[in-house]
Amino acid sequence: MATTGAQAQTKAEVMHWWTSGGESAAVQELAAAFNKAGGQWVDTAVAGGEAARAAAINRIVGGNPPTAAMFNTSQQYLDIIKEGMLNDIDAVAAKEHWDTMLPAPVISSIKVNGHYYAAPVNIHMPSWFWYSKPAFAKAGITGEPKTPDELFAALDKLKAAGLVPLALGGQGWQEYITFYSWLAQVGGTDLYLKFFKDHDAAVVNTPAFRKVLTDFKRLKSYTDAGSPGRNWNDATSMLITGKAGVQIMGDWAKGEFNNAKQVAGKDFGCFPGFGPKSPYIIAGDVFVFPRTKDANAIKAQQLLATSMTSPATQVAFNNKKGSIPIRTDVDASQMDLCAQTGLAIMKDKTRQIGVPDMLLAPDVGGAVQDIISKYWNTPQSVDDVVKALQGAIKG
Incomplete structure (x- = not known):
């Protein structure tokens, strides 16, 4: 079939790492x-x-960039912005009113020196807690844990029932998520921000932070021998098949539950933390647009940024990805119980x-992650990990 002129003008090579079943969909x-x-x-x-x-950075630096490349909502692409290797998408951001539509933590990540360099999707x-309804039923757990103590009690019941209480993929980034989730949800917003935002080394040695470290290590006793090296989606499959509880x-x-045709509230449960004011940690994925002067490529980049962030696309994509839309002006009735919970929380900026x-x-983030993984996987003392974290966070 011949390619039309319009298609040729707006052809876009898009690099990403979405390869699991739910991600591909x-x-x-x-x-x-x-x-x-x-x-x-x-x-x-x-x-x-x-x-x-x-791979994306190598191609950008090498002069053979894709039209768009995926990164996380983070500081991962600041270096290539500084080197002038990305096109801004200010025209799309202005037209779509991103300054007022997007959450502040997202804007702070994608707007650099007054210019928008990434499209959030x-x-x-x-830090969600997922649980298998059949596993909970088998273990005699009748209610959703509302406190850390109730969660530990539920894990004990799952263990007694011969199930894997905590399904964990033993990879550094997953151990890190478990740590900072526990720090935010149990230690609280102030403790979390003093460490990660303020780089306050003194806070690491407080009783509250040390308790977070102790309880974090306690979680390991609820994982199984097959945990090390396991992929995250394989851990999710343990909940889907009822072999694990949380x-x-x-x-x-x-996205994996959805791909397995499981329904939130029926086959699995979800809660974003403990208590009605638990912090909602904002992460996500963005696409950046490598520098080019080719008018057709720039047109394709702007069309990508516009189509990716439109309300209808946001609902369709996020329903399958498991995330929630970047905008709150979407039709939430089309989304599941967990997504509706997230969208409602997002309207409270204090969370x-x-x-x-x-x-x-x-x-610095890499150093902290390495310290946490060492603590998780060795008999290291709390005193030793406190010293290591203090050294790393000072940067």
């Missing part, structure tokens, strides 16, 4: 919206976030805090 919604708007989506998927980001909250993971896990990747430079 979700990215197809972005592609369909772009194609419907007159574009031609060319898919380049690279498994693994670090590998995909490295979702808001992920990495998983602490971002709302991308919901919004940025993910650590937004608050720490990549090298």
Whole structure:
């Protein structure tokens, strides 16, 4: 079939790392919206976030960039902005009123020196607690845990019932999510922000922070021998099949439940933290647009930014991805119980805090993650990990 002139002008090669079942279904919604708007989506998927980001940066630096490349809502792309290697999308941001429509933590990540350099496609909250309804029933757990103590009691019951209480993929980034989720949801917003935002080394040695570290390590006793090296979606599958009870993971896990035709509130449960004012950690995914002077490529970039962030695309994509839309003016009735909960919380700005990747430079964040993984996987004392974290956070 011959390619039309319009398609040729708006062909876009899009690099991303969405390769699991739920992720693949979700990215197809972005592609369909772009194609419907007159574009031609060319898919380049690279498994693994670090590998995909490295491949994108290598191509950008090497002078053979894709039209758009995926990053997290973070500081990951600040260096290529400083080097002048990205096009801004200010025209789309102005037309779509991003200054007033987007949450402040997202704006602070994608708007640099007064210019928008990335199009956000979702808001992920990495600190959701997921649980298998059949596993809870088998263990005799009748209610959703409302406090940390109730969660530990539920984990004990799951263990007694011969199930895996806590499904965890033993990889550094997953252990890190478990840590900062516990810090935010149990230690509280102030403790979390003093550490990640203020880089307050003294707070690490307070009784409240030390208790977070102790309870975090206690969670390991509820994982199974197969945990080390396990992928996150394989851990989610343990809940889907009723072999495990609980998983602490971002709302991308919901994409796997959805892909397995499971229904929130019926087959699985979800809660974003403990108590009505628990912090809602904002993370997510964005697409950046490598520098080009080619008018057709720039047109494709702006069409991508517009189609990705439109209300209808936001609902269709996020329903499959498990995340929630970047905008609150969407029809929430089309979304599931967990997403509706997230959207309602997002309207309370006092509960919004940025993910650590937004608050720490990549090298500092990497050092903290390495310390947490060592603590999780070795018999290291709380005193030793306190000293290590204090050294790292001073940066």
